[in-house]
Amino acid sequence: MKEYQAIFEQAPVALAEIDTNGQIQQVNARLAEMLGREAAELIGKTLGELTRSDATDGLEERVQEIISGKRQSWTGRYLLHRLNNSPHWVEISATRLTYGRNQIHANASESKESQSGNQLTGAVVSFQKLDATPEEQLDLEDNLRRLVTILDSTPDIVAMNTPEGETLYLNASGKRYFDIHDDQSQLSLEGQNRQCDPDGSQSPREQLQVAPPLAQAYPDWALKKITGQALPTALRDGYWQGETAIRDQQNNETPVSQVLIAHYNESGRLSHISTILRDVTEQKRLEKALAYEATTDHLTGIFNRQRFDTELDQAISRHNRYGNEIGLIMFDIDHFKVLNDTYGHDAGDRVLIELTVRVTENLRDPDVLARWGGEEFVIILPETDATGTQSLAERLRLDVAEHPFTGVGHITISLGATQIFDNDTPNSALKRVDNALYKAKRSGRNMVIYYP
Numbered sequence: 001m002k003e004y005q006a007i008f009e010q011a012p013v014a015l016a017e018i019d020t021n022g023q024i025q026q027v028n029a030r031l032a033e034m035l036g037r038e039a040a041e042l043i044g045k046t047l048g049e050l051t052r053s054d055a056t057d058g059l060e061e062r063v064q065e066i067i068s069g070k071r072q073s074w075t076g077r078y079l080l081h082r083l084n085n086s087p088h089w090v091e092i093s094a095t096r097l098t099y100g101r102n103q104i105h106a107n108a109s110e111s112k113e114s115q116s117g118n119q120l121t122g123a124v125v126s127f128q129k130l131d132a133t134p135e136e137q138l139d140l141e142d143n144l145r146r147l148v149t150i151l152d153s154t155p156d157i158v159a160m161n162t163p164e165g166e167t168l169y170l171n172a173s174g175k176r177y178f179d180i181h182d183d184q185s186q187l188s189l190e191g192q193n194r195q196c197d198p199d200g201s202q203s204p205r206e207q208l209q210v211a212p213p214l215a216q217a218y219p220d221w222a223l224k225k226i227t228g229q230a231l232p233t234a235l236r237d238g239y240w241q242g243e244t245a246i247r248d249q250q251n252n253e254t255p256v257s258q259v260l261i262a263h264y265n266e267s268g269r270l271s272h273i274s275t276i277l278r279d280v281t282e283q284k285r286l287e288k289a290l291a292y293e294a295t296t297d298h299l300t301g302i303f304n305r306q307r308f309d310t311e312l313d314q315a316i317s318r319h320n321r322y323g324n325e326i327g328l329i330m331f332d333i334d335h336f337k338v339l340n341d342t343y344g345h346d347a348g349d350r351v352l353i354e355l356t357v358r359v360t361e362n363l364r365d366p367d368v369l370a371r372w373g374g375e376e377f378v379i380i381l382p383e384t385d386a387t388g389t390q391s392l393a394e395r396l397r398l399d400v401a402e403h404p405f406t407g408v409g410h411i412t413i414s415l416g417a418t419q420i421f422d423n424d425t426p427n428s429a430l431k432r433v434d435n436a437l438y439k440a441k442r443s444g445r446n447m448v449i450y451y452p
């Protein structure tokens, strides 16, 4: 019995002993390691639970046939379900197991067993990892070469490193970006930044190293994101994707969309980390251009009505939450139609541009000037009380009236002004300031009407 236990434990193959109900009674350390689990976790499980659910065909039935003596021996190929890793093909063999007179008998036949009075205990099942045949190995190498060719053709940077920060692979784009020449082989990168424990065991996760040359290429904020957010997420979920940036040899920063993948070996330990970096400079430029198009008035370069709506929403929220004083002004050029008719549409355009420049010069940084449409403009004045709003409106009126415009001479504007009040909506505030402007027009133009 003792000898059996010693052989079971020390056998050079992965073994499980199962009882007549098909439940695992014990496993040896090799099997636990192969599955990436603790031995104790596996007790009471069935063989079906160790293999991939879509590939357990007939496994438990065959083993039952061995236990009941219907079959002498049996071997089959199954996909083993390993924790934190891809399934692996194994060859599973089962041998009948009986116990009698203080001795274990493997593969005892039914007749001998009844004569000797042995008691049936189940089966011993061995798991043999299937290694590739020489032909399969050649196929694998071929596939690997093809994959490397593909990786070297992509404009993305692809790198793979160990958890200790040793770079194992950097594709052609990566070498170009970091100015690594062919004579500087990848091996030259290996060994740098090595943090492996002396006994070769895995470094604790908190000691994970970002590998060169990437480690030196990340700007500070990106390195913080990688170590603080990306790596912990990839270790937990196997995968992280987000935006970071890298710097080339000339210190130019390139925004990248980055993927980090954590690879685990068959015993569930972190073995590699790979990363893919895609240059998103052009995408960022387009996003910026689109955002500019969507929020800017083409003629004057100031915010358009859409952007003004967003700004007004936010201003009203600020007022409702913090009680901030916010002023609102709407103004319109007087008799602009006459000006257009007299000097032409282009001259009218130039007046609109000059007017925005003049008004902007009278505003503070946080003030928001937008073209509401045609020759009508709106201004949001954060942190401005009623007196401030009225005096700014008056200053604008005077500034426009007193200084002639290029090519057309003097013009005037009419202004409506108000404050954002409690319970205001964007509509109610705009209606009030529009009514004030309307009144200024009806009352003779070139004036400010304030609606409290």
Ligand SMILES: Nc1nc2c(ncn2[C@@H]2O[C@H](COP(=O)(O)OP(=O)(O)OP(=O)(O)O)[C@@H](O)[C@H]2O)c(=O)[nH]1
Pocket: 299, 332, 333, 334, 335, 336, 337, 338, 340, 344, 345, 346, 347, 348, 349, 352, 373, 374, 375, 441, 445
């Ligand atoms: N040049 C130019 N004219 C514009 C533009 N947008 C609107 N207009 C003109 O502005 C004029 C506005 O005319 P109205 O609404 O009658 O106003 P007004 O002539 O200024 O009269 P009051 O506002 O009552 O003083 C129209 O002739 C529009 O064609 C623009 O982008 N460029």
